[in-house]
Structures are given as structure tokens and as C-alpha cells.
Amino acid sequence: MGIFNKILRALSLDTAFYEEIEKDTEATGEAFIVVVIGGVCSGIGLTGILGVRAAIAGLVSGVIGWFIWSLVIFLIGVKVFKHTSDLGELLRTLGFAYSPSVFALLGLIPKVGTAIYTITTIWYLLAFIVAVRQSLDCETGRAIFISLMGFIVYWCFRIALLLV
Template identity: 30%
Template sequence: MRAQNKKSNQGFWKTLKYALLLNSSLYENAHNTPKTRQLALSIVIFSALSHALGSSVILIINLVPLALALALLLLDLLSIIAGYYFWVFTIWKIGQWLKPIDPTFGDLLNPIGFAYAPQVLNFLTLIPLLGRPIELILAVWSLLAVIIAVRQGLDISTNQAALICLVGWPLIQIAIGVLQVTEQHIIRFL
């Protein structure tokens, strides 16, 4: 049992490394199996936890009551995960329109989940004055990873993949921004 757990951890870190390096073969070979689905979802959840960690420091600095802080952190976590599923859905729908007989929604969950790897570094937004620029760099890095994942997953050109990905990406960025502004307003009224 312990050897399998160690092997699984090595698989996670190796997958994370390849995803961060934008290795296109990772996305092309992201077959829809329980193991790869678990790896992809682990990366998305790890990304959500990293984002929540960055937010938690802001909540602590502002002395937000524990119950409210936990509610806001849960909202933060759920927004990242919901954003992932929303982005996969928009890519899948536009991809169906472009290539009606290709991947299912489930087939796209893995490569796009791997493309969330740069978001694992979201805890770096804790750095004073650099938080927002780091967040934007990570968002663009994830966008590039998703473009590669979609290009490989749908077997289309890079330009087509970029167009497909750019439909959902601004919506997700706007939603995250609105959530952050809402959290700031809630904190101010305490």
C-alpha cells in the first residue's frame, strides 16, 4: 500500500512538472482513465487550495471573524472548481461546433485539469505589492496551457484553440475579480 502511495505521489509531481513546462505530449496522452481523472482533479483542487491560502492571509490581516473567513474561503475554493468546469464546458461546446464528432466533455476534463497547474503557485500572491501581477501572470500561464491542451485534445490548429479558449477565459477572470471585490467590500463593512 505504501509503495503504491509513493508511486502515486511521484505521478502527481511528474504530471505537475510536465504541465508547468507546457509539455504538449502530456495533454495529448491525457487519456480518460480513473487515474488521470484523479490526477487532473487533484491539480484543480490543489490550485483552489493555493488560491484560498493566498486569500486567507488577507482575511487574517483584516481580522475577519472566523465564521465569515471560513465562508469566504469555501466560496473561494468553490469558485475555482466551478470556474474549471465552466471553462471545460465552454471549450467543449465550441469544440463540438468546430468538430462535431470529437471529444466528449469528460475527455476534456483531464487535459484542462492539467493545464490548471500554474494556479498551484497562487499562494505566491501573498507577496506584498506583487500579488495582483503574480495572479495575472499565473492566469496567462494557465491560458497558454489550456490552449495547448485544447490544441492537442481537439486536434486543431493553435489559432483555433486560442480562439476557443479566449471565449471562456475573460468570463472566468471577470468572475474572479467580482468575487475578490465583493470579499473586499464585505471585509470593509465589518
């Protein structure tokens, strides 16, 4: 299955896909590519809302934020709640969960850019919840909690980059 088909399955929040990608050790590089593409699209989309400086912050926070968010989820999910997973599995599933960020590019559209960007953010948060639930084999409520903890840390990092 090519990367484009994997992205489509990730976008559809296909739980079976996240189970498959969790185990596919060859897909970590593809997950990184998805994060880079999503970061570029997010950055470009932010230029329509926050200006050019946001484009750089979008790319940097996309890539570094992916690792930070994955690490936070690993620490909370595996170390605190004792679910079984490893950082590689989380990087793969969460990398593909970042797929909706490609639509953040539409943030450039005047008057609707902010709404589109918000919808995109909610979409990838939902994808992260699915990815966390499948990676950690936990209940949806716990996946929501763990994902939100990572989301808060990620957005604090992202806002800090915009302020620098």
C-alpha cells in the first residue's frame, strides 16, 4: 500500500489502519514524511491567519511537536498508566494521525481560513485519539485524556515558537 492510500486511511480514522501501522516498523519514515508535509501545509496555512513568521513555526512545531507529543503520550500512557507500547509505535501512528494537517493549507483562504484551520486541528486531534487508543490498547476515555495532555504540551510549544 502506497503512502497516499495510507494517508487516506488515516484521514478516515480507520482503526484497523492504525493497528496495522503500529506494527509496521518500515512505516516510521513515511510517518515522518506525513508530518513534514503536514507541517509545511500548516505553516503555509497559518500565513493567511498569522503571517509569514507562522509558516516557519508551523514546520518546526510540526516536526518537533510530533516527537514531543509522542513522548508525552508515551510517558503518560506507558509509564504512568502502564499500557503496552513503545515510542516507535507511537511515532508511526501519531505521524499518520497528523494527516489532516494537509488541509490546513486552506487556511490561506480569506474569511474562512481560521474556521478551516480550526476544523483541521479538531480533525487531527480526533485522529490522535484513535491512534492513541489503538497504540495503547486502552479505552476511548483514557485515550482522550492522554491525547489532550499531549495536545496541551504541543500547543504550549507551538505558541512559544510563535512568540520567539
